[in-house]
Amino acid sequence: MKVLFCGDIVGRAGRDVVIKEVPRLRRELGLDFVAVNGENAAAGFGITAKICGELHAAGVDCITTGNHAWDQREIIPYIAQDKRLLRPINFPPGTPGWGANLFQTARGQKIVVINVMCRLFMDALDDPFRGVDAELAKYTLGSTANFILVDVHGEATSEKQSVGHYCDGRVSAVLGSHSHVPTADSWILPGGTAYQTDVGMCGDYDSVIGMKKESAVQRFVRKVPGERLAPAEGEGTLCAAVVESDDRTGLATAVRPIRLGGRLPQAL
Amino acid sequence: MKVLFCGDIVGRAGRDVVIKEVPRLRRELGLDFVAVNGENAAAGFGITAKICGELHAAGVDCITTGNHAWDQREIIPYIAQDKRLLRPINFPPGTPGWGANLFQTARGQKIVVINVMCRLFMDALDDPFRGVDAELAKYTLGSTANFILVDVHGEATSEKQSVGHYCDGRVSAVLGSHSHVPTADSWILPGGTAYQTDVGMCGDYDSVIGMKKESAVQRFVRKVPGERLAPAEGEGTLCAAVVESDDRTGLATAVRPIRLGGRLPQAL
Amino acid sequence: MKVLFCGDIVGRAGRDVVIKEVPRLRRELGLDFVAVNGENAAAGFGITAKICGELHAAGVDCITTGNHAWDQREIIPYIAQDKRLLRPINFPPGTPGWGANLFQTARGQKIVVINVMCRLFMDALDDPFRGVDAELAKYTLGSTANFILVDVHGEATSEKQSVGHYCDGRVSAVLGSHSHVPTADSWILPGGTAYQTDVGMCGDYDSVIGMKKESAVQRFVRKVPGERLAPAEGEGTLCAAVVESDDRTGLATAVRPIRLGGRLPQAL
Amino acid sequence: MKVLFCGDIVGRAGRDVVIKEVPRLRRELGLDFVAVNGENAAAGFGITAKICGELHAAGVDCITTGNHAWDQREIIPYIAQDKRLLRPINFPPGTPGWGANLFQTARGQKIVVINVMCRLFMDALDDPFRGVDAELAKYTLGSTANFILVDVHGEATSEKQSVGHYCDGRVSAVLGSHSHVPTADSWILPGGTAYQTDVGMCGDYDSVIGMKKESAVQRFVRKVPGERLAPAEGEGTLCAAVVESDDRTGLATAVRPIRLGGRLPQAL
């Protein structure tokens, strides 16, 4: 099957390019499933039920999140009842929502999406490695799950690569989010798992990780709080990776980056 | 002029691919200047005088470093007398070595290399922004310096992008290192500065940031110290960015990534 | 001379005990000077002009701060014109306010207060060691300054002790703040500088660092944002250190902790 | 019963004062049980089987550790077979050794020692709160356990206080370690649990957390690696807390700090 995963959507610029391009990509690339990371969709901080609805209407099947999952408090009741919106699986027991979900495509394929968060330079959640293990124990790749996608939301490249190797051969793809910059290291690991350290942000790259650059730069230069951060409003780039796999093994046969619109070098 | 900057060289795999490819790239691309980040060249930790010599013999003009600059203690006297080996400029006064240097190319162009380190999730060095400012005050871009290259060695994409925007229009290129993963965001900022968040490591990518994956993964999974980390020994990928500029303005006219050999998708 | 330094005032419980006890302590102990750290005086976050006025009315000569200096935005114009309110000296140039000030006591003694912030596990300000050096260069201890007090606002005991030893013999006292817990290590360093790693918070200790314990504990247990933090409202403890010194040398002759009111073991 | 807990023993100075004073304290105070944190006993880094033997010979019943547990690799087989040496309970499953143990005193009282590590500004272990919960589920305080002692090894005062309140009424004492500085906040929480944020180090306080001050200060001032850290060799201070409890309820009736020898103000 063919799966697209778009990285952190930041504000209106990110939402616009995703809503514009996903329907076309679904059609032209023959995609079976589309997941996006939506943790910054609402003005850079969190996501709302309304935005989830707009993304689903545009053809997004599953929305993952990360450390910004809870920035909009209204999402807490929503995430507790809509399993198409995930939060990292390694939040402690009792956290609202789900960290993984099994979806069925129009062609009847079964795909599991697992959202997991790293810990280095981030909040101390539960162990991401055991979190993934526990979820993987529920499925047989190539049989009860035709595709398993792991969104590894993390800061340190070392930890994201470690999650990749740890899952190699056991999932179809480990694709990263959170850094808001696409990496150029998409390849298929020796065990058959597609890997890319970060698929990059969907948003305006003439910015600091999607936020207006003037105030964001000043945060580093001056240490006194300045203007509130707000999303940059120039044309957004959709950043994603597309993975092709063999439904009978669940392993990847190809992975490549997508970059459409905005400032970055284009790739399709 | 045309300048190549290769990211963190990790161990033998990284040295081999750099020593093999740089002479050819100099010739085929018509490069005027080659800089590399060498902070992990010596078995993953630091660099030695012998390795500096080998890199210079292969056509490397300038070697930058970062947080691993001092891992090999023998480098301290060396760095104090050879200005072709830099350490980040924002180490406190009294630190051996230099954080920037002016070079002259075979065609007589003047190029300044500035090595600077970020602070977010890293050691608390002096302010990188003021460090760069102080150095830039010595030159006039397009006149006393035909090209100014900033190696921004940092963990957080937000801080590296902030250095990029902060320098935009004042230097020819801001190219990142330290994450050991190439990013796909090379573009020319509005003011004319070429930018890429990280040029990526030169080393074996079937690894965790260049080190053997088994023991590196175990460091995250188990919390008891295990095997010593050692560089992965598979075929290395040279990861770099090449920047073209107008000597009269010092601003960039083109920037693109290079990836040669090893596991990653190739780019030239 | 005899100097009292009270640690971080947290909310009303902290303000009440300071305002109640300082007048009595000034009188009964024969204090020449009183400094307090006020960074959490305004409902746990920052300080206001009104609170500064109340503290001065109670006999506080100087108010220091720390990482919470700017939590109340209204303080920015105030701190820029009243040198009795300090912010850490190692904020970058251009930061509103002052990091040190020279005061004169009723008996004509000259006392310098220096507020400095550590960097380990905190924001990357300028070098605290060079920051203190630059200020100390302006005075001769025992002559142009009869007393020099350093409020070292920091997280790591190692860095605070390092500031103590670094200043030993050059200042009258290095007294810590920020941890909100009094330490029992007051002693006079070999060079004659009084030292205590942290003088402790002024506030309700049946709390988590002065804030209501139920919601503060939940922040560690659950990782989803819960109730807003608010100061605990039980009876506060005034925590401080009192230093006696020889005006002709500026060195300390005695240092002891003060703990009055509230939950902690009392000391006077 | 009456229980003594001594904080992190650093090097020879710490071992000497513990070995000298513990036999006398056992006798004079009528102690039923003595625990120490030994994570820095071996030249500042870890502990050895030989040192464990010496401590037991001096009357130490239980040795806890923390982030330095594994610094001496030889301890791994030892800790796996001697339950008198603990490591934090919230290491992941499969870690050698135990995080808690039930001891019986000479008078037949049952005492459980739980060693737990915080996560803020430290390594990302498993959840300390759930780690303690799981252990507490095995015992009934005042019945199957007459005393439960929690050594909370942590950096941030907020997290240590949170562990205290979380355990209040369920254990006899929560006593902190790791900061290497004794705090002056020993009190009995509302539920009956004795609490002190840190009992302090056993070692030479004319130092930086027990290590020679010259080289330790230079680590903060210069950023280039200097001399190896080594324990300070002056006279050590034993720092501890002594807790008295009611065997039938397991709750604390008194808690006070002990400081003997060396530089700090004495307390007995």
Ligand SMILES: [Fe+2]
């Ligand atoms: Fe994120």
Ligand SMILES: [Fe+2]
């Ligand atoms: Fe994000």
Ligand SMILES: [Fe+2]
């Ligand atoms: Fe680095």
Ligand SMILES: [Fe+2]
């Ligand atoms: Fe590196």
Ligand SMILES: [Fe+2]
């Ligand atoms: Fe603070």
Ligand SMILES: [Fe+2]
């Ligand atoms: Fe504070």
Ligand SMILES: [Fe+2]
């Ligand atoms: Fe420790």
Ligand SMILES: [Fe+2]
């Ligand atoms: Fe320790």
